[in-house]
Amino acid sequence: MSKLKLATVWLDGCSGCHMSFLDMDERLLELAALVDVVYSPIVDAKEFPDQVDIALVEGAVASVDDEKKIRKIRAHTKTLVAMGDCAITGNVPSMRNPIGPQAVLERAYIENVSAQPQIPCVVVPKLLKIVRPIHEFVTVDVFLPGCPPSADTFYAALTALVTGGPLDIPALTRFGA
Amino acid sequence: MSQTITIDPVTRLEGHGKITIHLNEQGEVADAHFHVTQVRGFERFSEGRPFYEMPALMARICGICPVSHLIASAKACESIMAVQIPHTAAQLRRMLNLAQMVQSHALSFFYLSSPDLLLGMDTDAKTRNLFGVVAAKPELGRAGVALRRFGQHIIELLGDKRIHPGWVIAGGVTEPLLAAKRDEILSMIPEAFANIKLALKAYKEIADRFQNEIEVFANFPSLYLGLINEDESVEFTDGALRLIDAEGKIVEDGITAEHFPEVIGEAVEPYSYTKFAYYKPLGYPAGSYRVGPLARLNIARSMGTPLANAELAEFKKLSQGPVQGSFYYHYARLIDMLYGIEKIEQILADPTILDTHVRAQAGVNRLEGTGQAEAPRGTLHHHYRVDDDGKITWANLVIATGQNNNAMNRGVLTAAKAYIKDGKFAEGALNRIEAVVRTFDPCLSCSTHAFGQMPLAVTLLAADGSVSDRLVRGA
Numbered sequence: 339m340s341k342l343k344l345a346t347v348w349l350d351g352c353s354g355c356h357m358s359f360l361d362m363d364e365r366l367l368e369l370a371a372l373v374d375v376v377y378s379p380i381v382d383a384k385e386f387p388d389q390v391d392i393a394l395v396e397g398a399v400a401s402v403d404d405e406k407k408i409r410k411i412r413a414h415t416k417t418l419v420a421m422g423d424c425a426i427t428g429n430v431p432s433m434r435n436p437i438g439p440q441a442v443l444e445r446a447y448i449e450n451v452s453a454q455p456q457i458p459c460v461v462v463p464k465l466l467k468i469v470r471p472i473h474e475f476v477t478v479d480v481f482l483p484g485c486p487p488s489a490d491t492f493y494a495a496l497t498a499l500v501t502g503g504p505l506d507i508p509a510l511t512r513f514g515a
Numbered sequence: 516m517s518q519t520i521t522i523d524p525v526t527r528l529e530g531h532g533k534i535t536i537h538l539n540e541q542g543e544v545a546d547a548h549f550h551v552t553q554v555r556g557f558e559r560f561s562e563g564r565p566f567y568e569m570p571a572l573m574a575r576i577c578g579i580c581p582v583s584h585l586i587a588s589a590k591a592c593e594s595i596m597a598v599q600i601p602h603t604a605a606q607l608r609r610m611l612n613l614a615q616m617v618q619s620h621a622l623s624f625f626y627l628s629s630p631d632l633l634l635g636m637d638t639d640a641k642t643r644n645l646f647g648v649v650a651a652k653p654e655l656g657r658a659g660v661a662l663r664r665f666g667q668h669i670i671e672l673l674g675d676k677r678i679h680p681g682w683v684i685a686g687g688v689t690e691p692l693l694a695a696k697r698d699e700i701l702s703m704i705p706e707a708f709a710n711i712k713l714a715l716k717a718y719k720e721i722a723d724r725f726q727n728e729i730e731v732f733a734n735f736p737s738l739y740l741g742l743i744n745e746d747e748s749v750e751f752t753d754g755a756l757r758l759i760d761a762e763g764k765i766v767e768d769g770i771t772a773e774h775f776p777e778v779i780g781e782a783v784e785p786y787s788y789t790k791f792a793y794y795k796p797l798g799y800p801a802g803s804y805r806v807g808p809l810a811r812l813n814i815a816r817s818m819g820t821p822l823a824n825a826e827l828a829e830f831k832k833l834s835q836g837p838v839q840g841s842f843y844y845h846y847a848r849l850i851d852m853l854y855g856i857e858k859i860e861q862i863l864a865d866p867t868i869l870d871t872h873v874r875a876q877a878g879v880n881r882l883e884g885t886g887q888a889e890a891p892r893g894t895l896h897h898h899y900r901v902d903d904d905g906k907i908t909w910a911n912l913v914i915a916t917g918q919n920n921n922a923m924n925r926g927v928l929t930a931a932k933a934y935i936k937d938g939k940f941a942e943g944a945l946n947r948i949e950a951v952v953r954t955f956d957p958c959l960s961c962s963t964h965a966f967g968q969m970p971l972a973v974t975l976l977a978a979d980g981s982v983s984d985r986l987v988r989g990a
Binding site for chain 2: 348350351352353354355356357358360363364366367370375379380381382383384400401403433434437441442443445446447451452454456457458459463465485486488489
């Protein structure tokens with residue numbers, strides 16, 4: 339049997355979910371015997387592969403690039419996992435929603451600088467007006483809450499997804515865990 | 516026809532980055548940029564929040580170095596409260612910060628850069644990752660996993676949670692250290708020493724193979740900034756900042772958190788959501804400087820611990836003055852880790868370490884506060900203003916990656932010129948250009964607290980800006 343293909347993607351989040359994924363430590367090496375990590379910040383793939391079995395997505399959708407990415411991920415993934423509270427609710431990144439992107443950009447790049455005040459616009463992606471969770475853009479198959487979900491949660495959930503065993507998420511984690 | 520090469524995303528990097536390389540009509544590299552492409556707005560949306568919420572909120576800037584944000588933020592809050600925290604609380608936070616440095620450096624060295632260093636820059640991109648390292652060099656790969664686990668487990672023992680522990684608060688920490696936890700940390704130390712010694716030995720064995728990269732990777736004179744103690748030993752949590760020049764002469768000394776905004780400014784470039792910090796008296800970009808492991812070792816006269824001191828003496832032999840090559844960030848990172856393990860052991864021997872007075876309580880006694888600390892990748896500064904009720908009215912953060920931004924961009928341009936000739940390049944050449952950025956261990960999450968994410972891609976653009984080609988690697 340060929341190994342399952344696993345992708346991990348980081349949208350608008352803090353990387354804490356990815357760090358917690360790595361916190362599986364030696365168990366991550368065990369899992370690597372069952373799955374190939376085909377796309378992730380920790381491997382050298384530049385393009386999201388055509389067929390991915392499981393994609394773990396961290397972070398909310400905050401820029402036009404994030405939106406493009408989540409649609410592409412959905413189109414090429416069997417089981418899409420919303421990983422962590424930002425992916426599921428918008429969480430901390432969505433705290434800018436009542437203020438709007440313009441005020442955020444002006445504070446950072448016009449007011450709080452001492453040279454060359456300007457809003458970056460070359461190559462960098464435009465921000466969406468409202469930061470939203472990923473299920474508002476695409477269908478999500480599994481929601482794994484936590485800020486971040488613990489390494490034990492990742493290990494139990496991934497083992498269940500890979501082997502097809504039972505997965506009782508409320509027994510593993512909760513929002514803000 | 517002129518062209519642009521885009522590396523998108525830059526991989527094995529803590530965040531989303533993109534590199535664009537502009538070629539002129541002769542196919543020579545004319546310019547190159549490192550773009551950070553995420554923005555979040557912590558400085559703005561923290562307005563109106565009670566100041567004592569700031570450490571837990573600001574930790575969410577970064578899942579890699581939340582502890583640095585917890586500490587710099589708590590210190591800024593303590594400056595608003597006008598309190599000095601109990602000695603034991605300061606020692607416990609120092610230990611937490613060192614544990615984070617060890618785990619973050621283990622991530623940078625083993626998970627992100629060791630595939631280049633141990634397997635080679637030109638290794639097949641499909642196996643050029645941690646799993647490839649564990650398969651080819653199991654002892655070293657597993658030492659890296661164990662060193663990261665060492666740091667993370669100490670954070671968990673102290674703060675109950677590996678990522679975003681709620682233990683650090685304005686005024687100190689919530690709970691004292693229990694004897695059983697102290698003993699558990701002490702029991703982990705011998706394995707950590709064995710693993711870091713293995714890593715240092717491996718680095719010294721392979722360093723000679725990278726003479727070309729050492730020469731090319733962001734190797735130029737610059738200023739360096741970092742925390743230091745009064746006895747000129749390296750410091751991560753307290754002390755004050757020192758700025759030295761390329762000859763090693765002190766430019767500015769004793770920079771406290773309060774003084775920092777007077778000497779350090781930030782500029783914006785149109786191509787990045789990460790700002791560019793500079794030393795104000797020299798202006799931008801002449802006042803650009805480097806921070807992080809290389810800067811800390813260039814500034815310090817001693818590590819303050821015996822094993823790391825011996826390594827520092829060897830490191831200092833690389834150059835008459837400051838070591839300028841950014842490739843040596845990797846070496847400096849390993850020496851930092853050795854120091855961190857020794858220092859944690861020293862802190863645990865403090866007879867007051869189990870003291871139960873670990874928190875100072877106060878309300879708003881000043882309307883402005885600043886705090887600084889060394890994050891693993893360099894100096895971090897938090898600056899808040901509050902109203903009489905303690906609600907935040909204004910906030911500004913200067914993070915490490917912004918302070919290395921100029922050097923990273925300069926390094927990317929130099930490497931592009933060295934590895935791309937007549938518009939031709941191999942995959943390994945692009946990997947080397949990315950590897951320049953990896954030496955700095957930039958945290959794109961942090962650097963985009965206000966700004967953005969950094970994806971790395973290579974695209975060829977025609978002179979009119981249209982995309983003429985796009986190189987996708989590892990697809």
